[in-house]
Amino acid sequence: MHHASTNYRFGILAINTGSTSTKVAVYHDREVALELSFSHTAEQIAQFATVEDQLEWRRELILSSLAEHGVDIESLSTVIGRGGLLRPLESGVYEVSDAMCNELRNCTPQHASNFSAIISLAIARKIGVKAYIADPVVVDEFDEIAKLTGIKEIRRRSIFHALNQKATARLYASDIDRKYEELNLIVAHMGGGISVAAHRKGRVVDCNNALDGEGPIAPERAGSLPAGELVDLCFSGKYTHKEIRAMLSGKGGLISLTGNNSVKELVEKAEQGDAEIKLAIDLMVYGVIKNIGQMATVLRGDIDAIVLTGGIAHSKYITNAIIDSCRFLAPIAIYAGENELQSLAMNALRLLNGETEAKTY
Numbered sequence: 001m002h003h004a005s006t007n008y009r010f011g012i013l014a015i016n017t018g019s020t021s022t023k024v025a026v027y028h029d030r031e032v033a034l035e036l037s038f039s040h041t042a043e044q045i046a047q048f049a050t051v052e053d054q055l056e057w058r059r060e061l062i063l064s065s066l067a068e069h070g071v072d073i074e075s076l077s078t079v080i081g082r083g084g085l086l087r088p089l090e091s092g093v094y095e096v097s098d099a100m101c102n103e104l105r106n107c108t109p110q111h112a113s114n115f116s117a118i119i120s121l122a123i124a125r126k127i128g129v130k131a132y133i134a135d136p137v138v139v140d141e142f143d144e145i146a147k148l149t150g151i152k153e154i155r156r157r158s159i160f161h162a163l164n165q166k167a168t169a170r171l172y173a174s175d176i177d178r179k180y181e182e183l184n185l186i187v188a189h190m191g192g193g194i195s196v197a198a199h200r201k202g203r204v205v206d207c208n209n210a211l212d213g214e215g216p217i218a219p220e221r222a223g224s225l226p227a228g229e230l231v232d233l234c235f236s237g238k239y240t241h242k243e244i245r246a247m248l249s250g251k252g253g254l255i256s257l258t259g260n261n262s263v264k265e266l267v268e269k270a271e272q273g274d275a276e277i278k279l280a281i282d283l284m285v286y287g288v289i290k291n292i293g294q295m296a297t298v299l300r301g302d303i304d305a306i307v308l309t310g311g312i313a314h315s316k317y318i319t320n321a322i323i324d325s326c327r328f329l330a331p332i333a334i335y336a337g338e339n340e341l342q343s344l345a346m347n348a349l350r351l352l353n354g355e356t357e358a359k360t361y
Contacts, residue, residue: 010077010352013123014344015062017082017115020045022058025341026071029349034069035341051110059119079124080348081116082340083136088158091139091166091204092359093347096121096131100361113137132358134347135162141203146298156214160195160207161310167343168309168335169199175333183304186295186330188288188322190312191338192261193249194218196291198298206298208291212249216287217280219261219312222252223287254280267317285318289325296329303330311338 008028016023020042026034038061048054066073081096084104094100096117104114117133124131139162147155165187166180173180181202188196194216197207208215208224217223225248234244247256255261257280270278296303306326308319313336323332350356 010349011075012345012348012352013066013073013076013079013120014341014348015079015081015116015120015123016340016344017058017112017119019112022061023341024062024065025345026066026076027342027345027349030346032342032345034066034071036065036069038065051105051115055115055118058115059122062119063123073123073127076127076129077352078129078132078348079120080132080134080344081120082113082163082344083133083138084114084117085111086136086138086361088138088140089136089361090141090359091135091162093132093134093351093356094361095358096124096133097361100133130358132348132351134344135166137162139166139204141205142207143205146206157209158204158207159209159211160197160204161189161191161193161210162204163340163343164309164338165189165195165197165199165204167339167346168307170346171335172305172307172333178304184299184302185305185307186292186299186303187307187309188292190218190288190308190310190318192218192220194221194223194284194288194310194312196288196295198295200299206295212245215291217253217257217284219254219263220250220252222248222256254284257283263312263315263318267315271317281318282321285321288322292322292326292329301329306330306332307335308332309335309337309339311336313337 010029012027014025014027021037021039023037025032045054048057085107086100086103101118101121104117107114120131137159140158142158149156169185169187170180173183184201185199186196187199188194193210195207195210196215197204213225215223233239254266258266258277260266266277266281270281292306306329308322312318313334319334326332351358
């Protein structure tokens with residue numbers, strides 16, 4: 001931090017609030033100057049009666065930590081946060097407004113990602129700059145046909161890892177000296193949830209709902225289920241609405257099959273010869289492969305690349321298995337990790353450099 005101040009144009013603060021963590025990074029243009037991550041226990045979170053109390057606490061945590069690390073917040077050009085559960089909107093960078101914050105405070109369900117924009121605006125106002133969000137989880141660029149189902153009252157929703165999917169797709173494009181908007185890509189984000197999306201010339205035209213009831217099994221998601229059996233389970237009298245919901249997201253997938261959500265640990269056990277665990281991991285991979293196949297047909301086989309990202313992409317066992325099954329479709333590129341803070345910072349930089357314009361919510 002000490003003498004870098006002369007040779008960068010923009011100071012960017014990126015904020016990502018998760019259910020069990022608060023992560024912040026300071027970027028000087030493309031370079032990360034500081035990255036901090038705080039884990040929060042369930043007990044810590046439970047002591048806050050309201051969302052408002054938790055907001056105050058997290059904001060103070062960020063400000064005091066930046067001060068401790070010698071960051072002068074007055075030197076920042078902008079603050080950018082992870083987008084929350086807003087209404088469906090198109091991809092891009094949005095300026096944070098009071099209206100957006102009110103909506104985030106009052107929406108149900110409440111998700112910790114909602115805090116990012118509110119905290120970003122509070123800090124930005126303190127220093128007299130603007131705050132932004134980029135590519136929230138509710139980005140919706142689906143083709144109309146992808147939203148319909150065989151039951152009139154049920155529509156498919158676009159809920160996926162928009163921020164990392166878009167940022168990774170752009171990163172891949174720049175690595176091969178092409179524009180993201182010119183490419184057809186299949187991107188598989190593999191984390192606690194898994195989303196496999198078709199990016200057609202810069203728009204995500206289809207993707208599994210990575211939250212509650214579609215796609216591959218994931219560490220904490222049940223994925224697609226036979227609908228008839230699920231309905232019977234719902235009306236069996238054994239479970240409450242809440243319990244069934246938790247089976248879909250939170251307690252489903254690898255957690256349900258193995259009691260463990262750590263892919264790293266499970267892959268180690270599978271490689272040591274635990275047949276039951278190997279089957280569960282292979283089932284997850286099989287689901288990713290099938291979803292990549294679906295998206296290949298959505299793009300009519302015209303695919304520039306298949307891009308694998310998210311924390312699980314660190315596992316060679318898993319990426320090799322996907323490559324073995326899918327390389328006949330297109331070249332496969334691996335960008336492991338969540339990279340959310342970097343993705344936010346790069347979106348802010350595109351804005352500050354004039355490569356993109358902020359949208360109004």
